[in-house]
Amino acid sequence: MNSITTRVWIAGASGRLGSALSHRFGGNTAYKLVTSDRDVAVEDVSVVGRFADINHPDVIINCAGLTDVQACEENPEEAYKINAIGARNLATAARRIDAKFIQISTDDVFGGDEDKAFCEFDDPHPTTMYGKSKYAGEKLVRELTDKHVIVRSSWLYGVGSYDFVDRVLDTAAKEGAVHLPEDEISSPTSAEALAGFIDCLMHSREYGLFHASCDGSCSRAEYAREILRLAGKENVPVTSASENTALRPRFTLLDNMMLRITGLYQMPDWHDALSEYMSHRQTGVNK
Secondary structure, three states, rough: OOOEEEEEEOOOOOOOOHHHHHHHHHHOOOOOEEOOOOOOOOOOOHHHHHHHHHHOOEEEEEEOOOOOOHHHHOOHHHHHHHHHHHHHHHHHHHHHHHHHHEEEEHHHHHOOOOOOEOOOOOOOOOOOOHHHHHHHHHHHHHHHOEEEEEEEEOOEEEEOOOHHHHHHHHHHHHHHHHHEOOOOEEEEEHHHHHHHHHHHHHHHOOOOEOOOOOOOOEHHHHHHHHHHHOOOOOOOOOOEEEOOOOOOOEEEEEHHHHHHHHHOOOOEHHHHHHHHHHHHHHOOOOO
């Protein structure tokens, strides 16, 4: 890796994590940032290869993906084309130019039928098309380039696209109440917090698989209550309700075991990360 300037290609740069990474690296002379979105379709192997050859990054971070769970169920081939074949194409390009490849994955690779936190050594068993296509992407990355890191995270929120925070606040404003399940459990994770870990990861000699979610856990309903509290809307009731459990895994809490045993990084508590994000949101920072 270039010791003076690190050339970084962020694929999917307009999404939540891509936006957080672009903000973190932008203007920093230690990085030469190259970004792409749908202008470089990750599912097109020739386009990906040409872009990699022209820009020759030291690190490729794949934030691109079809993340809409319903859309993945309705269009499974599109889900596999973007989430699996896109990962394959970027991994192949990374291997050819000897770049470190960071693949962003998800807690949805676990089916959610056990009440335990899943570590990196637990076997995935995805039940949704989104989870299946992302896990297929993970497997292709492992097969195609040695210099890879797969990063799984959960319930990601942040600027760049409509997220759970937006949904809760909009619903509260329009309906005066929010209805969410009490038994859907994971950990809300700030895109800014995850970007901090990826920054650290880029300059480490670590490879393989890492879980990187904010510390702690909550239900969707508890998460919404904290959002409303931080927004000064404690008077808006959050009541228990069921969602389409056939699409959403029930329990996908990640255990960041590899972060602990390597001592590489400490993710913040989810309450603290959410508080910081809401403060930035209200003051217009990073917006």
